[in-house]
Amino acid sequence: MNAPAELQPLTARAAHKAAHEANKLEKRLLRLAGQAIADFNMIEAGDRVMVCLSGGKDSYALLDLLLTLKRRAPIDFEIVAVNLDQKQPGFPAHVLPEYLAGLGVPFRIETQDTYSIVTRVIPEGKTTCSLCSRLRRGILYRVAAELGATRIALGHHRDDIVATFFLNLFHGGKLKGMPPKLVSDDGRHVVIRPLAYVREADLARYAQVKRFPIIPCNLCGSQDNLQRQEVGRMLAEWDRRHPGRVQTIFNSLARVVPSHLMDATLFGFRELAATGVADADGDIAFDDPPGATADSPAGSIRFASSD
Numbered sequence: 001m002n003a004p005a006e007l008q009p010l011t012a013r014a015a016h017k018a019a020h021e022a023n024k025l026e027k028r029l030l031r032l033a034g035q036a037i038a039d040f041n042m043i044e045a046g047d048r049v050m051v052c053l054s055g056g057k058d059s060y061a062l063l064d065l066l067l068t069l070k071r072r073a074p075i076d077f078e079i080v081a082v083n084l085d086q087k088q089p090g091f092p093a094h095v096l097p098e099y100l101a102g103l104g105v106p107f108r109i110e111t112q113d114t115y116s117i118v119t120r121v122i123p124e125g126k127t128t129c130s131l132c133s134r135l136r137r138g139i140l141y142r143v144a145a146e147l148g149a150t151r152i153a154l155g156h157h158r159d160d161i162v163a164t165f166f167l168n169l170f171h172g173g174k175l176k177g178m179p180p181k182l183v184s185d186d187g188r189h190v191v192i193r194p195l196a197y198v199r200e201a202d203l204a205r206y207a208q209v210k211r212f213p214i215i216p217c218n219l220c221g222s223q224d225n226l227q228r229q230e231v232g233r234m235l236a237e238w239d240r241r242h243p244g245r246v247q248t249i250f251n252s253l254a255r256v257v258p259s260h261l262m263d264a265t266l267f268g269f270r271e272l273a274a275t276g277v278a279d280a281d282g283d284i285a286f287d288d289p290p291g292a293t294a295d296s297p298a299g300s301i302r303f304a305s306s307d
Contacts (some may be wrong), residue, residue, distance in 0.1 A: 022209045029206060032197040033065045040181040042192040044150060045075040049192075050149035053107075053216030054085045055096060057207035058155035062195055064210060066153065067105065081107040082143055084136055086114045095213050110143050137185070144189050152184070156193045158201040162250050163231045171227060174263070177253055184218055255282065 051066060053059045063081055083096045100107040111138055114135040139176075144152050146173055158176060164178040180196035183189070195203070207214065238245045258266040259281065 002052075012302050025206055025209065028203060029061070029065055033194045034069055036180055037069070037192075037194050040192070040196075042153075042181055042194060043073075045077065047077040047150045048148055049077060049079050049151045049153050050140075050144050050147060051079060051081045051153045052155070053096060053100075054154070054155070055083070055213075056194065057203050057212060057214055058200075059110060059159060059208070060212035061118045061131055061198075061203050062153060062155040063103075063105070063205050064212075065208075066225065067103070078106060080103050080147055080149065082140065082147070083107070083109050084139055084143075085109055086113075086132075086136070087109045087111065087135070088115045092215060095215055099213055101219055108143065108147065108252045112139050113123070113162060114139070141184055141186055141189055150190065152191045154191060154193050154255065155195055156194040157198045157200050157203055159232070159246065160249050161193075161196060162235060162246055165249070165253060166231045166234070167227060170231070179294060213278055 027096060043049060049066065051059070053063055053064045065078075065150040066079055070077065081100050085091065085093055097107070112135075114132060117135060128141050140152065143149075161178045161180075165176070168174045178193070180193045182191050184191050235246050261267070264270065
């Protein structure tokens with residue numbers, strides 16, 4: 001049955017607006033991912049990039065954006081998608097192979113029953129994330145070597161990076177985050193995070209637009225009161241009450257001033273002496289910039305804007 005005539009123009013306008021917003025979102029995500037890749041030299045000519053696909057919104061978006069960037073890039077590189085089937089009860093094993101086959105992208109499904117190991121070793125009610133992550137990481141490193149991958153791409157985003165910083169601050173006693181590019185634990189692989197500049201909220205919207213066949217994690221994702229979830233709630237509340245605060249924190253991770261921290265291995269405090277020469281980064285670094293308030297995002301980095 002056709003819609004009433006008076007509703008048809010409105011419906012058409014709404015559909016046009018939705019398509020326009022979806023196109024803007026995709027362009028923004030491609031721009032941010034492309035800039036992160038360029039800023040940290042994540043992918044070079046001839047690389048084989050192993051995209052780790054979990055079935056969640058972030059890794060789906062990562063693969064989707066990298067495939068588009070590959071088509072547009074001035075350099076040639078390969079993409080291979082890898083999923084680790086951890087034999088979680090109820091895991092729909094057909095979803096990812098069907099999705100990847102439909103894309104025409106090379107892929108490998110690696111089946112390892114880490115679920116049984118984790119549930120056997122970790123007492124009921126305790127957090128399984130740490131052991132699960134270690135097992136998963138080791139398997140993915142092995143698969144990367146077998147596939148000849150030169151890069152391992154993970155779907156962590158801006159909010160993951162900020163949350164990791166606070167987890168290390170609160171629970172590890174370190175100013176340490178989640179870098180966009182690093183060498184793996186075993187020293188054999190380069191791990192990259194092309195979504196480092198992207199907000200999680202934008203990835204959630206993108207997943208809806210693209211209608212990714214999301215597979216929920218019922219092992220760790222269903223556990224209540226995890227430290228990461230607590231930090232996530234804290235950051236969400238900060239951003240609700242003070243819009244832009246999380247972005248400002250993220251920006252600060254790229255503006256480290258070792259002379260105004262306390263790590264003597266990064267700055268020569270013992271040898272520090274007066275020079276008689278004015279230093280713009282001296283004590284005035286503790287002063288608020290003119291017109292700033294406690295929550296003003298002074299000097300927001302342009303690449304991470306959400307417009």
